[in-house]
Amino acid sequence: xxxxxxxxxxxxxxxxxxxxxxxxxxxxxxxxxxxxxxxxxxxxxxxxxxxxxxxxxxxxxxxxxxxxxxxxxxxxxxxxxxxxxxxxxxxxxxxxxxxxxxxxxxxxxxxxxxxxxxxxxxxxxxxxxxxxxxxxxxxxxxxxxxxxxxxxxxxxxxxxxxxxxxxxxxxxxxxxxxxxxxxxxxxxxxxxxxxxxxxxxxxxxxxxxxxxxxxxxxxxxxxxxxxxxxxxxxxxxxxxxxxxxxxxxxxxxxxxxxxxxxxxxxxxxxxxxxx
Amino acid sequence: xxxxxxxxxxxxxxxxxxxxxxxxxxxxxxxxxxxxxxxxxxxxxxxxxxxxxxxxxxxxxxxxxxxxxxxxxxxxxxxxxxxxxxxxxxxxxxxxxxxxxxxxxxxxxxxxxxxxxxxxxxxxxxxxxxxxxxxxxxxxxxxxxxxxxxxxxxxxxxxxxxxxxxxxxxxxxxxxxxxxxxxxxxxxxxxxxxxxxxxxxxxxxxxxxxxxxxxxxxxxxxxxxxxxxxxxxxxxxxxxxxxxxxxxxxxxxxxxxxxxxxxxxxxxxxxxxxxxxxxxxxxxxxxxxxxxxxxxxxxxxxxxxxxxxxxxxxxxxxxxxxxxxxxxxxxxxxxxxxxxxxxxxxxxxxxxxxxx
Amino acid sequence: xxxxxxxxxxxxxxxxxxxxxxxxxxxxxxxxxxxxxxxxxxxxxxxxxxxxxxxxxxxxxxxxxxxxxxxxxxxxxxxxxxxxxxxxxxxxxxxxxxxxxxxxxxxxxxxxxxxxxxxxxxxxxxxxxxxxxxxxxxxxxxxxxxxxxxxxxxxxxxxxxxxxxxxxxxxxxxxxxxxxxxxxxxxxxxxxxxxxxxxxxxxxxxxxxxxxxxxxxxxxxxxxxxxxxxxxxxxxxxxxxxxxxxxxxxxxxxxxxxxxxx
Numbered sequence: 097x098x099x100x101x102x103x104x105x106x107x108x109x110x111x112x113x114x115x116x117x118x119x120x121x122x123x124x125x126x127x128x129x130x131x132x133x134x135x136x137x138x139x140x141x142x143x144x145x146x147x148x149x150x151x152x153x154x155x156x157x158x159x160x161x162x163x164x165x166x167x168x169x170x171x172x173x174x175x176x177x178x179x180x181x182x183x184x185x186x187x188x189x190x191x192x193x194x195x196x197x198x199x200x201x202x203x204x205x206x207x208x209x210x211x212x213x214x215x216x217x218x219x220x221x222x223x224x225x226x227x228x229x230x231x232x233x234x235x236x237x238x239x240x241x242x243x244x245x246x247x248x249x250x251x252x253x254x255x256x257x258x259x260x261x262x263x264x265x266x267x268x269x270x271x272x273x274x275x276x277x278x279x280x281x282x283x284x285x286x287x288x289x290x291x292x293x294x295x296x297x298x299x300x301x302x303x304x305x306x307x308x309x310x311x312x313x314x315x316x317x318x319x320x321x322x323x324x325x326x327x328x329x330x331x332x333x334x335x336x337x338x339x340x341x342x343x344x345x346x347x348x349x350x351x352x353x354x355x356x357x358x359x360x361x362x363x364x365x366x367x368x369x370x371x
Numbered sequence: 372x373x374x375x376x377x378x379x380x381x382x383x384x385x386x387x388x389x390x391x392x393x394x395x396x397x398x399x400x401x402x403x404x405x406x407x408x409x410x411x412x413x414x415x416x417x418x419x420x421x422x423x424x425x426x427x428x429x430x431x432x433x434x435x436x437x438x439x440x441x442x443x444x445x446x447x448x449x450x451x452x453x454x455x456x457x458x459x460x461x462x463x464x465x466x467x468x469x470x471x472x473x474x475x476x477x478x479x480x481x482x483x484x485x486x487x488x489x490x491x492x493x494x495x496x497x498x499x500x501x502x503x504x505x506x507x508x509x510x511x512x513x514x515x516x517x518x519x520x521x522x523x524x525x526x527x528x529x530x531x532x533x534x535x536x537x538x539x540x541x542x543x544x545x546x547x548x549x550x551x552x553x554x555x556x557x558x559x560x561x562x563x564x565x566x567x568x569x570x571x572x573x574x575x576x577x578x579x580x581x582x583x584x585x586x587x588x589x590x591x592x593x594x595x596x597x598x599x600x601x602x603x604x605x606x607x608x609x610x611x612x613x614x615x616x617x618x619x620x621x622x623x624x625x626x627x628x629x630x631x632x633x634x635x636x637x638x639x640x641x642x643x644x645x646x647x648x649x650x651x652x653x654x655x656x657x658x659x660x661x662x663x664x665x666x667x668x669x670x671x672x673x674x675x676x677x678x679x680x681x682x683x684x685x686x687x688x689x690x691x692x693x694x695x696x697x698x699x700x701x702x703x704x705x706x707x708x709x710x711x712x713x714x715x716x717x718x719x720x721x722x723x724x725x726x727x
Numbered sequence: 728x729x730x731x732x733x734x735x736x737x738x739x740x741x742x743x744x745x746x747x748x749x750x751x752x753x754x755x756x757x758x759x760x761x762x763x764x765x766x767x768x769x770x771x772x773x774x775x776x777x778x779x780x781x782x783x784x785x786x787x788x789x790x791x792x793x794x795x796x797x798x799x800x801x802x803x804x805x806x807x808x809x810x811x812x813x814x815x816x817x818x819x820x821x822x823x824x825x826x827x828x829x830x831x832x833x834x835x836x837x838x839x840x841x842x843x844x845x846x847x848x849x850x851x852x853x854x855x856x857x858x859x860x861x862x863x864x865x866x867x868x869x870x871x872x873x874x875x876x877x878x879x880x881x882x883x884x885x886x887x888x889x890x891x892x893x894x895x896x897x898x899x900x901x902x903x904x905x906x907x908x909x910x911x912x913x914x915x916x917x918x919x920x921x922x923x924x925x926x927x928x929x930x931x932x933x934x935x936x937x938x939x940x941x942x943x944x945x946x947x948x949x950x951x952x953x954x955x956x957x958x959x960x961x962x963x964x965x966x967x968x969x970x971x972x973x974x975x976x977x978x979x980x981x982x983x984x985x986x987x988x989x
Binding site: 097098099104105107108110111114115117118119121122123125126129172175176179182190191193194195197198199200201202203204205206207208209210211212213215217218219247250300304305307308309310311314315325328329332338341342345348349352356 | 733736737740741743744745746747748750751754762763803806807809810811812813814822825826828829831832833834835836837839840841842843844847859862863866882885895899903920924926927931940941944945948952956957960963964967968971974975
């Protein structure tokens with residue numbers, strides 16, 4: 097749409113400048129702080145702090161909880177999306193909209209509402225007592241954090257998966273059934289491979305925020321379970337050790353980069369298969 | 372002869388290392404219905420886009436009415452285009468689509484209203500002013516696209532395979548419509564297609580293109596009956612194309628047999644391509660001293676039969692209104708007027724073009 | 728049987744998603760200011776909502792930052808997408824991956840690195856730094872909305888407008904822009920939503936005394952939330968719910984209209 101390459105480049109210039117200042121330079125700042133002492137001397141010490149028992153424990157805990165949350169989201173989302181895709185044609189998009197709607201409630205508030213539900217005299221236990229069932233206190237446990245993560249990040253799994261599933265041509269599924277595949281075989285051999293790109297992008301979109309959150313763990317872990325996000329937040333807002341905070345963030349970035357690389361690698365190999 | 376309207380002079384266009392148009396010279400006359408015909412990738416659409424101003428040639432000139440318009444942008448050319456996918460503006464209704472051009476040119480609203488009426492009448496869609504363009508059928512969208520272009524009173528209308536998205540019946544009807552609109556408005560039409568039937572049935576002039584070259588320019592009868600080379604012969608209609616040698620004027624040798632023909636001017640013993648249309652061959656019972664063969668395949672096409680006859684040296688395609696049986700022995704007879712002699716390709720490019 | 732199982736499954740997920748929302752809405756009508764203790768129905772938190780300066784300030788910031796960042800990021804994303812359409816496939820992929828870094832990166836890393844940038848540049852943290860940070864993460868979201876539709880838009884629309892005599896600028900504003908309107912609107916709305924809901928990046932790039940709703944809520948968590956906040960969230964939620972219902976109804980109407988015409 098441009099008469100010359102010059103005009104096109106003129107349109108591209110603002111973004112290049114923007115990306116330079118607000119995407120690359122900030123990361124340089126982060127690496128600068130992470131790899132120096134407060135006096136400005138180069139050091140690896142901040143990075144190596146991650147192997148200190150308490151930090152390493154937080155990292156391990158974060159990876160574990162993020163992993164569990166991602167798995168739970170995936171397991172919940174697949175049947176949900178399959179049902180929604182199936183019903184979307186008959187009942188309209190309203191059901192689907194209803195499942196996106198909770199996103200418009202502030203996530204901190206709804207996480208706090210989980211506190212109200214799960215605590216010792218919370219809603220859940222009040223209902224259980226009404227039914228003369230034993231109490232079931234989850235607040236300030238890892239389970240509560242996982243519930244909070246699943247609640248907050250389930251939509252990020254549902255959306256890409258739903259989109260991927262709607263893209264599958266119905267005639268392909270009918271063809272599979274026509275060729276003698278039962279429901280399970282159809283799912284396993286046709287739907288699963290075809291929707292895998294959606295699942296992979298869902299996994300990335302859930303795992304990264306779950307790994308790095310500090311609000312959910314602060315609200316539902318009651319300060320007993322410190323995730324790596326909490327540690328970093330404390331370094332910046334409480335301990336004022338920016339170098340250490342930046343260094344721990346760099347460690348987090350390693351996970352993020354590995355995660356992204358896996359996604360890209362998967363997408364590429366998937367594209368090649370298609371070709 | 373009609374007045375010259377557009378003259379392309381030595382137009383060359385490359386995309387990267389790919390030569391798309393190689394030294395094209397072409398003259399388009401006023402009121403003419405000209406068709407650019409060729410297989411996909413032959414450069415016909417690029418040539419159209421160069422005339423429309425959407426591409427500029429690497430070298431060469433486009434002369435319009437005596438003026439050089441090579442550097443004039445498309446919005447300043449008195450030329451309009453009907454795009455392959457119609458490209459109607461989906462956020463505007465029929466009326467707004469048609470009014471787009473006149474409005475930009477600052478015409479009065481009375482003028483525009485009259486023009487819309489006239490244009491819709493021209494394409495047989497009176498009363499469709501307020502319709503949503505996305506809800507029209509393919510054929511109707513096509514007509515609106517034509518109306519939208521014609522309303523600007525262009526000197527030239529460029530049509531880029533406008534019938535390719537329509538079904539067979541509609542395509543036939545639209546062919547007649549286009550010719551009618553061409554006659555009624557007096558606008559010069561430059562029509563791009565890969566369909567030889569369309570080209571032959573509609574055009575005043577057919578330009579056969581292949582691999583960036585113009586292979587032949589002529590009337591439909593001209594390119595069908597007297598193809599200048601094997602590519603044209605092969606691309607337009609069915610043909611038997613055989614290697615032959617010119618014995619002398621009006622005598623050609625095929626498979627060791629000499630046949631009288633009407634072509635003159637080739638050197639003696641000059642290798643040539645010989646084209647014989649399948650409908651020009653008559654079949655008879657086997658005879659001595661004639662070309663005899665065996666029927667190997669028969670296909671019924673409604674109006675005629677396609678009969679393949681193997682004479683040992685060559686498999687002939689024959690079209691006849693009489694069927695034959697597979698295995699039947701027949702003799703083939705050729706009339707001198709129906710033997711078309713063409714010179715062999717000389718450059719490498721021409722040789723390549725023949726293989727297609 | 729299977730159909731009933733499916734319905735039950737939907738209902739359970741539905742309950743899971745709406746339980747906390749129900750709790751919050753209930754709390755906004757609770758006489759007591761302490762959560763979890765129902766002492767009776769009351770509208771007093773709705774009445775006192777507009778006297779809570781802190782909440783109203785935060786609401787104003789949230790809305791103005793949301794709108795401004797959505798406008799600016801939509802313009803920047805649109806300009807960039809137009810240029811990216813005309814660039815080679817590999818370059819486009821490269822640019823898109825750079826643009827996506829703020830989405831793919833963890834919010835905490837984006838937030839901290841932007842904070843370090845602003846401090847390093849000597850910029851005072853406050854309204855301006857939040858706005859800049861929100862534009863940073865909104866641009867890729869808008870680009871993701873616009874790019875597919877722009878790529879699918881046939882060049883011949885633009886060429887048809889030129890062909891009919893429009894100047895390149897006129898062709899862009901009268902044809903390309905309207906054709907892209909759905910994705911531009913979607914990008915704008917997504918950007919606004921992302922901005923209004925962002926907590927982590929705002930948390931690190933805000934300065935003393937400037938709050939958006941999410942950071943205000945986080946600040947209040949430690950001391951106990953003003954119940955007016957529940958009232959506000961309920962109002963926001965109900966508003967969105969009404970919009971969604973209107974949209975769903977209109978959609979049905981539109982669909983019906985289409986069918987009638989055929």
